[in-house]
Amino acid sequence: GESVGLHLPTLSVQEGDNSIINCAYSNSASDYFIWYKQESGKGPQFIIDIRSNMDKRQGQRVTVLLNKTVKHLSLQIAATQPGDSAVYFCAENDGPSNTGKLIFGQGTTLQVKP
Amino acid sequence: NAGVMQNPRHLVRRRGQEARLRCSPMKGHSHVYWYRQLPEEGLKFMVYLQKENIIDESGMPKERFSAEFPKEGPSILRIQQVVRGDSAAYFCASSRAGKQETQYFGPGTRLLVL
Numbered sequence: 715g716e717s718v719g720l721h722l723p724t725l726s727v728q729e730g731d732n733s734i735i736n737c738a739y740s741n742s743a744s745d746y747f748i749w750y751k752q753e754s755g756k757g758p759q760f761i762i763d764i765r766s767n768m769d770k771r772q773g774q775r776v777t778v779l780l781n782k783t784v785k786h787l788s789l790q791i792a793a794t795q796p797g798d799s800a801v802y803f804c805a806e807n808d809g810p811s812n813t814g815k816l817i818f819g820q821g822t823t824l825q826v827k828p
Numbered sequence: 829n830a831g832v833m834q835n836p837r838h839l840v841r842r843r844g845q846e847a848r849l850r851c852s853p854m855k856g857h858s859h860v861y862w863y864r865q866l867p868e869e870g871l872k873f874m875v876y877l878q879k880e881n882i883i884d885e886s887g888m889p890k891e892r893f894s895a896e897f898p899k900e901g902p903s904i905l906r907i908q909q910v911v912r913g914d915s916a917a918y919f920c921a922s923s924r925a926g927k928q929e930t931q932y933f934g935p936g937t938r939l940l941v942l
Contacts, residue, residue, distance in 0.1 A: 746929045748931075750933075757919050757933035757934050758919070760932055760933075763929075763930060805871075808873075813928070814883065814923070814928035814931075815876060815886070816929065816931060817873070818870035819870050821870055
């Protein structure tokens with residue numbers, strides 16, 4: 715069956731270090747992936763997305779890497795700041811037909827130590 | 829430049845009552861999606877609507893739950909005869925036509941059933 719899951723439920727990093735959050739997916743038909751950040755009591759905030767015809771995409775302080783061979787997605791945050799503390803979710807589309815349904819992983823909690 | 833708006837932010841209902849959750853999409857967005865999030869879990873897709881049309885309701889429970897997105901006004905998620913298991917955060921997202929996968933989320937409605 716299809717599933718999107720994260721390897722580590724909690725990641726603790728020192729302020730200023732780089733963070734890497736990982737995600738595995740099982741639906742080979744998915745061709746679009748998104749990372750969201752969710753702070754306590756708030757809705758998911760769009761961070762960065764990537765299509766399956768790419769293997770890397772960079773934003774401001776964030777990079778998403780996609781390895782289709784092993785169905786693995788990662789989010790790298792450079793120079794992690796206290797404001798980055800949140801739960802991070804990866805999500806994938808439900809196949810290439812633009813159905814609008816996103817499938818979310820369980821989430822990884824990022825804790826940034828000052 | 830308002831984002832997705834949801835109200836109420838918090839809703840308390842007793843078992844057997846009805847809950848109505850409202851969502852106004854971002855300006856320029858014509859597609860609305862509802863997701864449910866249980867504590868410590870990722871978001872689960874419920875339903876995808878366009879104006880006056882339900883496109884995909886594969887994630888909606890068969891009974892007691894309904895959704896609409898009328899020609900005028902917000903999208904409504906309605907839960908009849910609520911039970912304790914309905915307690916969750918309900919998030920609405922919106923997207924532009926043709927970009928259904930790039931969804932922006934509202935702050936959510938936290939429903940508590942007593």
